[in-house]
Amino acid sequence: MNNGILVTSLTLAVTLSSRELVGQTTQTTLDEFRTPASPAFVLLGVAPSAVERPTTPKALAATILSASGDLQFLPKNYAVEVAPYWLASHPGLSYEQFHDPGVLQSLKQTLSLSFAASKSSLILPDSGTAVGIGARSFISSGYTDRKRLDELTSKLDAVQQAQNIAELNKSPRAVRDSLAEQNDGLTRQIQALVKDRLGWILEAAAGIVAVYPQDAFASGKIARFGAWLTPAYRLPHPQLDVLIVTRFLRDVPASQSLFDIGARLVYSNRGLSMSGEYVQRFGNSSASKTHRASGNLEYRWAEGKYLTATFGRNFDEGGGRTLIALIGLDIGFGKVPILSLGKE
Amino acid sequence: MKTLHTNYKLDPGVITITVLVGSGQRGNTLVAIGGQVFANGPVINALEIGKGNELAGKTLSVISNVSQTNTSTQDAVVTYQLRGGEEDREHRLDDGFADGEVQIQFVATFDLTESP
Numbered sequence: 001m002n003n004g005i006l007v008t009s010l011t012l013a014v015t016l017s018s019r020e021l022v023g024q025t026t027q028t029t030l031d032e033f034r035t036p037a038s039p040a041f042v043l044l045g046v047a048p049s050a051v052e053r054p055t056t057p058k059a060l061a062a063t064i065l066s067a068s069g070d071l072q073f074l075p076k077n078y079a080v081e082v083a084p085y086w087l088a089s090h091p092g093l094s095y096e097q098f099h100d101p102g103v104l105q106s107l108k109q110t111l112s113l114s115f116a117a118s119k120s121s122l123i124l125p126d127s128g129t130a131v132g133i134g135a136r137s138f139i140s141s142g143y144t145d146r147k148r149l150d151e152l153t154s155k156l157d158a159v160q161q162a163q164n165i166a167e168l169n170k171s172p173r174a175v176r177d178s179l180a181e182q183n184d185g186l187t188r189q190i191q192a193l194v195k196d197r198l199g200w201i202l203e204a205a206a207g208i209v210a211v212y213p214q215d216a217f218a219s220g221k222i223a224r225f226g227a228w229l230t231p232a233y234r235l236p237h238p239q240l241d242v243l244i245v246t247r248f249l250r251d252v253p254a255s256q257s258l259f260d261i262g263a264r265l266v267y268s269n270r271g272l273s274m275s276g277e278y279v280q281r282f283g284n285s286s287a288s289k290t291h292r293a294s295g296n297l298e299y300r301w302a303e304g305k306y307l308t309a310t311f312g313r314n315f316d317e318g319g320g321r322t323l324i325a326l327i328g329l330d331i332g333f334g335k336v337p338i339l340s341l342g343k344e
Numbered sequence: 345m346k347t348l349h350t351n352y353k354l355d356p357g358v359i360t361i362t363v364l365v366g367s368g369q370r371g372n373t374l375v376a377i378g379g380q381v382f383a384n385g386p387v388i389n390a391l392e393i394g395k396g397n398e399l400a401g402k403t404l405s406v407i408s409n410v411s412q413t414n415t416s417t418q419d420a421v422v423t424y425q426l427r428g429g430e431e432d433r434e435h436r437l438d439d440g441f442a443d444g445e446v447q448i449q450f451v452a453t454f455d456l457t458e459s460p
Contacts, residue, residue, distance in 0.1 A: 086417040091366035091436060095386070098368025098414055109416070157372055160409040161384045164374035167407050167449060168381070180447065187411040187446040190370070194413065 039114055039134025039207040043224055043249070044121040079116035085109055095153075099144060099194070110138040114207070123223050123317065125213050130223065134207030142197035142234070149193055156186040196234075203230045222252050228260070241266040245279065258283045262292070271300035281315055290316040294324050346439045346448060351455040352404070353430035354396035359456075362425040363388040363406060368414035371422065374407045377456075396429060396458075404454040412446045422450045430459045 085108045101109055114134045121130040163179045165171075206227040212220040228247035234240070247260035262279025275296045282289055294312025301307065310326035352359075365371030365386075374384040375391055377399070383391050393404065410420045418440040426433045439448050 083416065086419075089367070089419055089421055089438065090417075091364060091421045091423045093366050093368045095365070095368060095370045095413065153370065156370055156411060156413075157386055160370075160372035160411065161374070163409045163449070164372060164384055164407045165381075167409075167451065168374060168376055168405065183409070183411060183447050187370075187413060190411075190413045191415050191446070195415070 039132075039136050039205040042205070042228075043132050043134065043207045043209045043226055044116055044118045044123065044130050078118075079114055081112050081114040083110075083112045085111060099149070101141065103139065106141045107137045107139065110136075110141060110203075112136055121209075121211075123209065124211055128211060128213040128215050130209055130211045132207055132209040134205060136203055136205035138201060138203050140200055140202040142199045142201040142232075144194055144196070145198060145236070149190065152186055152190050152193065156183065156190065159183045159186060198234050198236055201232045201234075203232070204228075205230070224252060225250050226258075239268040241268075241275075256283050256285065256288055258288060273298040277312075279315075292324075346437050346450045348424075348435055348437050348450075348452040349455075350435065350453075351457050352426050352433060353457055353459045354400055355429050355459060356395060356397045357428050358395055359393050359399060359426065359428040360390045361388065361393060361404070361406070362390055362427075363408065364423040364425075365408060365410055366421040366423065367417055367419040369410050369420055370413045371408050371410035371420075373422075374405075376405045376407075377402050390427070399456045400458040402456050404456055406450075406452040406454070408450040408452075410448050410450065412441045420448045420450075422452075424452055426454065 097105065098109070112135070114132075114136075116132045116134075118124075118130045118132075119128075124130050159179055159182045163176065163183065166176050166179060204227070206225075208225040209223050210220050211223040226247060226249035228245055230243060230245050232241060232243040234242075241264075243264040243266070245260060245262050245264075249258040249260065250256075251258060259282045260279050261282075262277060264275055264277035266273060266275040268274075273296075275298075277292070277294055277296075279292045280289075281291060292313060292315050294310055294314075296308065296310045298308040308326070310324055312324045314322045314324045316322050361375060363373045363375070365373070370386070372384065372386050373388045375382045375388060375393065377393060382393055393399065406424060408422050410422065412418070412420065420439050420441060422437045424435045424437075426435075435452065437450050437452065439450070441448065
């Protein structure tokens with residue numbers, strides 16, 4: 001039995017315009033592609049972290065995760081995550097509504113559905129495939145640094161208005177290019193600011209997993225389902241995330257209910273991020289009491305290029321495979337178009 | 345740049361225009377007839393541009409610059425609502441931010457014509 005797990009993760013994502021489902025490359029950087037493990041991955045037990053920081057969803061994101069005990073890098077875990085709200089056009093959604101959504105609008109804007117398949121999940125009896133579906137959404141989505149947002153918005157307004165006048169007056173190309181450059185800079189600053197949610201974020205998630213031993217469809221059965229809440233709080237200075245998870249899981253074959261409670265602290269400074277997490281699992285028998293404790297280092301050495309390392313102890317699911325020794329590498333696949341769905 | 349060129353049939357009453365920038369993106373819109381600028385800002389709501397009998401034969405220009413401040417979607421959409429003419433009209437222009445692009449200009453022109 002292998003105790004060590006070497007993981008390389010390649011995260012690919014693409015956003016889709018509802019009107020233009022085209023295979024064009026997107027300008028989105030890989031930083032944005034760093035989608036946390038989908039609920040389906042969490043239930044399959046193949047997520048690098050048991051306590052993920054909530055992030056706003058992309059219209060469509062795909063994750064490939066390779067985990068192998070024998071140094072094979074062929075991916076064994078796949079997930080696709082879709083944010084249904086963003087697959088449709090929203091001509092009536094104003095800038096103000098987007099930034100100050102009520103609870104219902106926040107739930108809609110941040111709802112994402114995931115589907116995952118794994119050939120290395122610890123819940124698999126032997127060989128076979130485990131598949132999961134999940135959903136998550138923000139009940140509370142924190143807030144953006146409002147003062148800074150208003151300041152940047154005001155500057156962007158001034159530039160856009162100048163661009164409009166330049167277009168009306170057919171101003172020289174150099175003038176228009178200069179304004180466009182200013183617009184680009186301000187827009188990217190707003191994009192970064194909006195992603196950096198502060199204060200309390202509360203994410204709710206749920207999912208269900210089925211296993212197919214020997215890859216036989218007829219032998220498929222529900223293995224696990226669960227639901228959880230992840231409250232998270234971010235301090236801007238120092239940049240510290242405090243995350244708490246409370247999770248209910250139902251292990252169907254074993255007819256037992258499991259409860260997880262845990263926390264994760266993440267400290268970030270420039271390209272370096274350090275975190276530690278502890279999750280305690282309780283069940284209806286003393287044998288099901290187990291825990292997970294791990295430390296994680298992540299370093300961004302260039303835009304969109306990350307190295308991550310995780311070491312620790314995983315939940316004991318009965319097989320004794322509790323060591324977590326992960327090395328993660330995010331490489332710049334994010335700008336490669338992966339979907340071509342034709343144009344309306 | 346995304347463009348729209350159409351006409352709008354007038355009635356003698358007051359003509360108004362509303363411009364909505366959707367998908368949670370930030371946009372500013374300029375409304376002009378010839379060299380006369382009526383408004384240039386983020387909110388264009390029921391803006392009066394004149395009476396129908398004074399506008400016939402003129403061209404209404406509506407220029408919007410939209411920035412991708414919401415990265416959850418690549419969509420940019422602008423809706424134009426014209427009221428007070430022979431009938432209320434609504435037009436919509438959609439576009440998507442392409443690779444490396446975070447701004448799109450939408451230019452709509454309406455030839456204002458008298459009702460027959």
